[in-house]
Amino acid sequence: MKGTLVNTATVIVGSGIGLWVGHRLPENIKRIVLQAMGLVTILLGIQMALKTESVLILIGSLVLGGITGELLKIEEALEKVGEYLRRRVKSESGNFVLGFVSASLLFCVGPMTIVGSLEDGMSGKADLLYIKSVLDGFASLILSSGLGIGVLFSFLTVLFFQGSLTLLGGQLQFLLRENIINEMSAAGGLLIVGIGLQLLEIKKIKVANLLPTLLYAVVLAYLKGYI
Numbered sequence: 001m002k003g004t005l006v007n008t009a010t011v012i013v014g015s016g017i018g019l020w021v022g023h024r025l026p027e028n029i030k031r032i033v034l035q036a037m038g039l040v041t042i043l044l045g046i047q048m049a050l051k052t053e054s055v056l057i058l059i060g061s062l063v064l065g066g067i068t069g070e071l072l073k074i075e076e077a078l079e080k081v082g083e084y085l086r087r088r089v090k091s092e093s094g095n096f097v098l099g100f101v102s103a104s105l106l107f108c109v110g111p112m113t114i115v116g117s118l119e120d121g122m123s124g125k126a127d128l129l130y131i132k133s134v135l136d137g138f139a140s141l142i143l144s145s146g147l148g149i150g151v152l153f154s155f156l157t158v159l160f161f162q163g164s165l166t167l168l169g170g171q172l173q174f175l176l177r178e179n180i181i182n183e184m185s186a187a188g189g190l191l192i193v194g195i196g197l198q199l200l201e202i203k204k205i206k207v208a209n210l211l212p213t214l215l216y217a218v219v220l221a222y223l224k225g226y227i
Contacts, residue, residue: 140154
């Protein structure tokens with residue numbers, strides 16, 4: 001769990017610094033910073049998406065994942081959590097929920113999250129999570145400076161999600177197969193592109209409702225290995 005704890009701490013520290021800086025920045029500077037982050041996010045997402053070894057698996061995962069997410073109303077549930085946290089801290093930020101949801105997804109859908117957490121759980125080796133911690137720290141700084149305190153509370157998502165993967169490391173070892181990692185990365189990459197489009201205010205996409213895509217990518221990649 002040490003890697004996850006360090007990652008959680010860097011998100012808190014990065015967000016804290018970003019909030020301190022953000023209060024001192026004019027709105028036009030905040031806007032251009034978020035736009036820059038949106039462009040970089042889309043680039044990273046595209047790079048990840050190109051790792052797919054099967055476009056059919058990617059398409060199937062997205063369609064099945066989207067349908068499942070809509071039926072389960074994952075986006076609404078996550079937004080309710082964000083709204084609950086906003087009320088608890090008495091925040092009047094109009095971007096609280098957007099910041100919480102965007103940061104939570106950005107910090108948790110990448111391959112470094114999966115591989116790093118599993119390695120930490122299986123062998124106690126947390127090097128990958130330490131690298132991710134640095135990246136998330138800088139990302140949380142930038143995001144919180146533009147989106148506000150909602151980004152800070154994404155540490156709860158990081159702690160729960162990564163912590164769960166670490167504790168289940170031994171049972172989830174099969175996820176480290178190269179073909180499964182590639183398909184999860186590709187699916188996660190497209191979700192990250194969706195986050196980037198929202199940061200650029202181009203299109204509102206229910207990215208959280210696409211989260212089951214990651215699960216279907218694992219299942220389809222696993223099945224493909226036996227066909």
